[in-house]
Amino acid sequence: MISAFDTATIRQAEYDLVAHAPLDHVMKKAAGAVAETCAQLIAARDLARAGRVVALVGGGDNGGDALYAVAMLARSAIECDAVILHAEPHPRGCQAAEDAGVHLVRPDLSRSPRAVAQAVARTVIGCDVIIDGLVGTGGRGALREPFATVVTLVRAGLADAGDRLGRTRRQSPQTGHRPGTSERSRRPLVVAVDTPSGLGGEDGSVAGVHLPADVTVTMGALKPQAVLPPASYSVGQVRLCDLGVTISTPERARSLGAGDVGCAWSVPGPSDHKYTRGVAQVVAGSTEYPFTGVMCVEAAARTGAGMVRYSGPAEASLAVLSRVPEAVGAPGRFQACLLGPGLSERDDARIEQAGELMRTAHAANLPMVLDAGALRAWRRLVSQLPGGEIGPLAVLTPHAGEAAMLLTHLGAGSQRGGISRAEVEAEPLRWATRLTECTGAIVVLKGAATLIVAPGEIPYVQHQAPAWAGTAGSGDVLAGILVAVAAAAQAQSEQAGAELTQADLARRIAAGVWVHGTAARLAAGLRPDRPAAVDALSVQAEDVEPIGAGAPIIATDIIAAVPQAIRHALAAGPLRYAG
């Protein structure tokens, strides 16, 4: 499990630690982790020369960390510059850097931000690693000048270097030459100290310009921006420097790892049979989208449902049964239902069928997953329920557009005119939380990072899926996985004679999201574990997964990889013995 805490909480814990330690002891430990990371990245470049590092230094302790880091690197013969961008940089850090032979560059800060930024850009040219020590946890609001212009220019320079690299790579087929790791990683890598400058929001939102990092070496504990989107899309690989802080307050967000999923997963034992493993009922597809049900049903079956029942239009039933002959067309008992993928609002018969199943599930307090068409038909469906309440075991799976539509429909925004998709994408946690408050349901807000939010619970955020997973039908596969997970959870509770709680269901749903993302990784040819080894500083530079790693996939490839993803989770989870 990866846990992120509020920045203010972490700062307080760090202050307590620093107060009882010798002068700059904690800062040197933090700087050591930054230096170690830079040295590893440079070593992986396979250079004939020693390598060059440029630190961008702001006025606080974040800049102090950067200065001590370059001092350490300079002592191991790496060429280092520190660009001082504040009138009063950390004095002992500056002294240490100077003593170690770091070249201190002091642009004239009375000049225009552009002139200062150009001086920075000139220093950065040709370096291997940029250490971002402008602003850390002490940052307040959007970056001020000259930092904003410095960051804008450095970003532009990095993009140009990336383009030049791209052109070189495109030429390689003519020469038959395949670029090696060192050539591929020629663009300077950005190592952020604690947090990329400009990313400071506690909820993952991003205000203004920021400097995206390839690696973020974070101190003490993970800050919200390390896991919450959209900020989390700019932290790169996160490495945690354990300063020995203890934090007793609840997390801001959590992410399940393979071992957690292995623990949460229902596995059949000798006394189990198809009914105790969970029966999933799927209502998907319509005359407009006849084949959506195929993906939902197959995904549910491959996730390990004891049985999958399917209801849909006649032509769709034929398609489902020819692809998954194990599916059952006859109605009957079920432990969880999935309503909505490929459901058209114009298909009254199907909406009526979904409404009937919803009433059955609601009356029996069974989990139900509502996706796509069921979200669009919200008013028609939910108004049929007693009190118009969907209940705590409902799981809503909108993407940002659907979430915006539903929030608008529920009157959740403060502005007239409703909520837009862009607003949800800019503040996904805020809006997923709002949606969960308005409905009382578990909300799975899908995206590159998928949030799983339940009222009053710590949100889960899962980052496993590669961007290749954003392909038509991928959400149908997720919905199929989730209904199987929900059916298994309900069946297990029934066996134990206990009520399935919303918190337990939310955790299992997060595990289902992990399986979807991991299956997509495997299908795309990536290793199952996303290289975000937050508890290790020793991860190699090759482990930094570039954007675009892997290969295109289609949704059915994800289904095929589901069993392998589950196998991986179970192997990482506990050994289970009878009794």
Ligand SMILES: NC(=O)C1=CN([C@@H]2O[C@H](COP(=O)(O)OP(=O)(O)OC[C@H]3O[C@@H](n4cnc5c(N)ncnc54)[C@H](O)[C@@H]3O)[C@@H](O)[C@H]2O)[C@@H](O)CC1
């Ligand atoms: N607190 C601690 O005990 C420890 C802190 N450490 C480091 O210290 C950092 C926190 O240090 P500080 O509290 O000095 O804060 P920072 O160094 O993060 O930021 C403060 C500086 O940034 C400026 N600033 C704030 N908001 C800005 C904005 N929007 N635009 C431009 N400039 C802005 C301030 O004027 C000030 O100069 C951490 O991120 C971490 O890197 C580590 O050394 C570990 C121990």
Ligand SMILES: Nc1ncnc2c1ncn2[C@@H]1O[C@H](COP(=O)(O)OP(=O)(O)O)[C@@H](O)[C@H]1O
């Ligand atoms: N950039 C991305 N990176 C990772 N996963 C993504 C990305 N974009 C979309 N996804 C995932 O792909 C799925 C798309 O679901 P959805 O939008 O409902 O598609 P469809 O309706 O075609 O099935 C979701 O699980 C989402 O999290």
